[in-house]
Amino acid sequence: MFGPENMAVQQYEQLFGYAPLADLRGLRKRGAIIVMTTTIPDWLCSEEAKERRGRPLTDDEQTRAKREYGPETGTAAIYDPQTDSLVLPTGEVSPDPLHPVLHELGHALTLDRVWRDFRNLRWLLDNLPQRIQDHLASGYPQGDDDNAVRSRIAEVFAEAYAMVLAGRDVELTPDLASALVGILADMSQQEMSPSGSIDPDTGRTATYVPLETMIRESGTGDQTDPRPPQLTRAGDRRLLKRKARRWPPSPQ
Ligand SMILES: [Zn+2]
Numbered sequence: 001m002f003g004p005e006n007m008a009v010q011q012y013e014q015l016f017g018y019a020p021l022a023d024l025r026g027l028r029k030r031g032a033i034i035v036m037t038t039t040i041p042d043w044l045c046s047e048e049a050k051e052r053r054g055r056p057l058t059d060d061e062q063t064r065a066k067r068e069y070g071p072e073t074g075t076a077a078i079y080d081p082q083t084d085s086l087v088l089p090t091g092e093v094s095p096d097p098l099h100p101v102l103h104e105l106g107h108a109l110t111l112d113r114v115w116r117d118f119r120n121l122r123w124l125l126d127n128l129p130q131r132i133q134d135h136l137a138s139g140y141p142q143g144d145d146d147n148a149v150r151s152r153i154a155e156v157f158a159e160a161y162a163m164v165l166a167g168r169d170v171e172l173t174p175d176l177a178s179a180l181v182g183i184l185a186d187m188s189q190q191e192m193s194p195s196g197s198i199d200p201d202t203g204r205t206a207t208y209v210p211l212e213t214m215i216r217e218s219g220t221g222d223q224t225d226p227r228p229p230q231l232t233r234a235g236d237r238r239l240l241k242r243k244a245r246r247w248p249p250s251p252q
Contacts, residue, residue, distance in 0.1 A: 008090035009036050015101045018165045023109055026188040032084045032108055033239050038091040040069040040078055052083040052244040076100035079107040084244035099162055106161025111154055113183045116249050118150040124179060125152060129171045135159050157183065 016024065016034075033052075037043040044065045050056045057065065069075040076094035078087050086101075086108050094100055114121065128136070132155075140155055141148035160172055160180050169177060198205045 006090060008088075008093045011093065012036060012088050012090075012097065012101065015098050016105075018098070018102060019105055020165075022188055023105070023184060026184075027108060030084070030187075030245060031239060031242055032086070032244075034086045034088070036088045036090050038089065039071055040075055040087050040089050041065045043085070043087050044069070044080065044083075048240045049080075049083045049085070051241055052085070054243055077104040079104045079111065081111055081247045082244065084108075084247070099166065102162040102165045103158045106158035107154065109161065109187060110157040110180070110183050112245075112249050113186065114150065114154045114157055116251055118146070118153045121153050121179065122149055124156060124176055125149070127173055127175065128156065129163075129173060129176070131163065131168070131171060132156055132159050132176075 035043050037046075041062070043049055045057055045062050067073070069078055071089075071092055075089065076097055077089075077100040079085070080087055086104055088097075088101065136142075136152055136155055141151050156176070157180060160176055161184075163169060163171060164177075164180070172180070
């Protein structure tokens with residue numbers, strides 16, 4: 001999590017308390033980041049974003065980013081898969097940022113799978129909760145071509161995720177709820193690549209995960225801290241220099 005210290009940042013940080021720790025850990029293991037900048041285009045046009053994307057934005061893309069996500073566009077939050085970052089503006093903050101933040105977090109967690117697998121998930125569109133139908137009717141493409149179907153399914157999962165976290169999971173159909181759980185479980189499994197060892201002399205066993213994924217407890221260590229790990233504002237600066245995962249993903 002990267003950003004300045006100010007009221008907006010503190011407010012955003014509190015919102016992440018709604019998200020299950022396993023989901024945030026999954027993102028962190030993947031190398032995804034949460035960025036808070038004055039404006040969203042500030043991040044998209046930055047040197048760090050260029051590093052993570054592996055290329056700068058073209059002039060056209062910069063203009064478009066400013067037009068679509070800049071100040072006075074009403075953009076509350078975005079997820080940018082090319083830099084694998086959830087971006088939250090601190091200059092203009094939505095009066096009720098909880099839902100937009102959770103919705104975009106839902107995209108961060110599910111978009112890759114939806115992108116690759118939308119044809120197999122398409123049947124879910126036939127039976128959607130009213131709230132999600134209303135969301136889709138609010139301006140998402142309605143056609144039957146691949147891009148339209150993929151966009152709608154991406155929205156279904158992001159919205160379903162936000163609903164679950166806001167305590168509205170009873171409104172989801174069982175099919176949708178179990179598809180969402182499946183995607184989230186897959187994600188945390190894929191990101192876990194533990195290796196094991198067993199010491200032939202002592203029989204002692206150990207499981208290792210990549211060191212950079214370890215979450216360090218704050219505090220001195222003689223008492224267990226029950227709070228979730230601090231996503232420090234400083235973050236792990238190395239992540240800013242790391243290339244984001246490949247986007248778009250290769251098809252399954
Ligand atoms: Zn969305």
